[in-house]
Amino acid sequence: MKARLAILVAVSALTAAAPALAHHSFAAEFDGQKPFRITGSLVKVEWTNPHIYFYVDVKDESGAIVKWTLSAGSPGALSRRGFKKGDLKFGDTIVVDGYLARDGSHTMDARRVTLADGRVVSGASAGDGGPGAETQVPAR
Amino acid sequence: MTNNLRVRMLATVITLGASLFSTGAGAQELTAVDNKSAKPRPAPRTADGHPDLSGYWKGTRDTVPGGNIAKDLPGLKLPLTPAGEAALQHNLTATIDPEALCIIGGIPRHNASGLPFEVLQGSKKVAFLYFYSYYRLIPTDGRKHTEDPDPSFFGEEVGKWEGDALVVDSIGFKDEKVWIDENANPHSDALHVVERWTRPDMDHIHVHTTIEDLKFYTRPFTYERTWVLGKPDEQLQEYSCSENNVDREHLGFGPGPIRPDGTRGYLNPAPLPPLPAPAAPPKK
Numbered sequence: 001m002k003a004r005l006a007i008l009v010a011v012s013a014l015t016a017a018a019p020a021l022a023h024h025s026f027a028a029e030f031d032g033q034k035p036f037r038i039t040g041s042l043v044k045v046e047w048t049n050p051h052i053y054f055y056v057d058v059k060d061e062s063g064a065i066v067k068w069t070l071s072a073g074s075p076g077a078l079s080r081r082g083f084k085k086g087d088l089k090f091g092d093t094i095v096v097d098g099y100l101a102r103d104g105s106h107t108m109d110a111r112r113v114t115l116a117d118g119r120v121v122s123g124a125s126a127g128d129g130g131p132g133a134e135t136q137v138p139a140r
Numbered sequence: 141m142t143n144n145l146r147v148r149m150l151a152t153v154i155t156l157g158a159s160l161f162s163t164g165a166g167a168q169e170l171t172a173v174d175n176k177s178a179k180p181r182p183a184p185r186t187a188d189g190h191p192d193l194s195g196y197w198k199g200t201r202d203t204v205p206g207g208n209i210a211k212d213l214p215g216l217k218l219p220l221t222p223a224g225e226a227a228l229q230h231n232l233t234a235t236i237d238p239e240a241l242c243i244i245g246g247i248p249r250h251n252a253s254g255l256p257f258e259v260l261q262g263s264k265k266v267a268f269l270y271f272y273s274y275y276r277l278i279p280t281d282g283r284k285h286t287e288d289p290d291p292s293f294f295g296e297e298v299g300k301w302e303g304d305a306l307v308v309d310s311i312g313f314k315d316e317k318v319w320i321d322e323n324a325n326p327h328s329d330a331l332h333v334v335e336r337w338t339r340p341d342m343d344h345i346h347v348h349t350t351i352e353d354l355k356f357y358t359r360p361f362t363y364e365r366t367w368v369l370g371k372p373d374e375q376l377q378e379y380s381c382s383e384n385n386v387d388r389e390h391l392g393f394g395p396g397p398i399r400p401d402g403t404r405g406y407l408n409p410a411p412l413p414p415l416p417a418p419a420a421p422p423k424k
Contacts, residue, residue, distance in 0.1 A: 023239055023240055023272075023381065024237045024239065024240035024387065024391060024395075025237065025322065025395040025396050025404040025405070026396070026404075026405060027395065027396020027397055027404055027405050027406060028236075028237055028240065028391050028392055028394065028395050028396045028404075029387055029390050029391050029392065032405070032406030032408075032409030032410065033406070033409065033410050034410070035409075035410045035411060035412045035413060036413075037412075037413045037416075039416075046384050046386075048380070048383050048384040049377075049378070049379045049380060049383070050379055050381070051384075051386070051387065053384065053386050069386060071386065071387060076170075076377070077170075080169075095416045097412040097413055098412070099409070101390045102390075102392050103390050103392070105389075105390055107390050111412060112412055112415075114415070114416055120415060127206070127254050128405075129395075129396070129403060129404040129405030130405060130409075131405075131406070131409040131411075131412070
C-alpha cells in the first residue's frame with residue numbers, strides 16, 4: 001500500500017511540475033459523480049493537441065465488444081509526465097480510471113492510466129477544473 | 141530487493157524523469173512561477189524610446205480565480221443588468237463554450253486565459269499572438285476608430301502610447317458566440333474595452349483593463365493581471381484546435397458548475413476507484 005502511495009506521490013509531483021491547459025472545462029463534458037474504470041485492449045491512438053485520444057475495446061458481460069473513446073491531456077503535458085506515445089501499444093491491455101461523459105456515451109476522461117507494464121500515469125488535462133487539476137494548474 | 145523498495149525506486153525515477161523533461165527545450169511549461177526578484181532588471185526599450193513589450197508571456201499561480209473576469213470585484217460579483225443576467229443564463233444553459241468549438245475567444249477573454257501568448261512590437265503596429273494560431277494586430281500609427289466597424293471577436297483595436305503604457309481601445313465586437321471569460325459571462329456588441337499594457341521590469345508584463353458594456357453591465361469594471369517572461373528558447377507552439385476535436389460532440393451547455401471560489405468544477409467529485417492490484421510476478 002505504501003509502495004503504491006509512493007508511485008501516486010511521484011505521479012502527482014509530475015503533474016504539479018508540468019501543467020498544460022485544457023480548452024474547455026472538465027465539467028462541461030464529464031460528470032464528477034460518475035467515476036468509472038474500464039479494462040480493455042488498445043486499438044487506436046490520436047496524439048493530437050490540445051487533447052490526445054485513445055480508443056479501447058472492452059468486452060461487456062455478454063462478450064460483445066464495446067468501443068470506448070478516452071480523452072486525456074495534451075501531448076506535451078503527457079510527455080513531461082513520462083507518458084510517451086510509444087507507451088501505448090496496440091493490443092495492450094490497459095486499465096483506465098476516469099469520469100464518464102455527461103451525455104451517456106462511451107466516452108471518458110482518462111484521469112489515470114495503468115499501462116500494460118504496470119506503470120500508473122496521470123492522463124488529466126491540467127487546469128480543466130477536473131478532480132486533481134488544482135494541483136496541476138494554476139492559471140485559469 | 142523487496143517489491144516495496146522496487147516501487148519506491150520507480151517512483152523516484154519517475155520524479156527525476158519529470159524534472160528532466162520539464163527543463164528540456166522541447167517540453168516547455170505553459171505556466172510559470174513568479175519568482176519576484178529583489179533587484180528587477182529594467183524593461184528593454186525600442187529605438188523610439190517606448191518600453192518593448194515583445195516577449196513570450198506565461199500566466200502564474202497568482203491569478204485567482206483563473207478564467208474569471210470578475211476576479212477583482214468584491215464577492216466576484218459582476219454588475220449585471222437584467223439583460224446581462226438573461227444573457228448569462230442563456231450562455232449557461234443554451235451555448236457550448238465557443239473556444240471549445242474552435243471559435244476565437246477574443247478580448248477580454250484571452251487576457252483571462254491560462255495559455256501563454258507572445259507579443260511582437262513594431263514601430264507602427266503591435267502583434268499579440270495566441271495559442272490556436274489566433275492573433276490580433278494593434279495599429280499605433282495615430283489612427284482613430286472607424287465610424288462603423290465590422291463586428292469581430294477582438295473588436296476594432298486602436299493603440300497609442302501614454303507615457304510608458306500602451307493603451308489599446310477596442311470597440312466593434314460581435315454579440316453572438318462569445319463568452320467574456322471561461323465562466324460563460326456574457327458581453328454584448330456594446331462592449332468597449334480599454335487595456336493599459338505596461339512592462340514594469342524585464343520579467344513582467346501587466347494589463348489594467350476597463351470593461352464597459354452598458355447593455356449587460358450597470359457600470360464599467362476592471363480586471364488586472366501580470367504575466368511572467370518565458371525562457372529565451374520558449375515560444376508559441378502549434379495548437380490546431382479543429383484537427384481532432386472529438387470532445388465537441390459530447391460537450392454540454394455552459395462550463396458546468398461554478399464553485400464558490402469562482403473556479404469551474406465539482407465541489408466534491410467522487411473519488412476514482414482504488415488502483416488495480418499489480419500483476420503477480422511470474423512464478424519461477
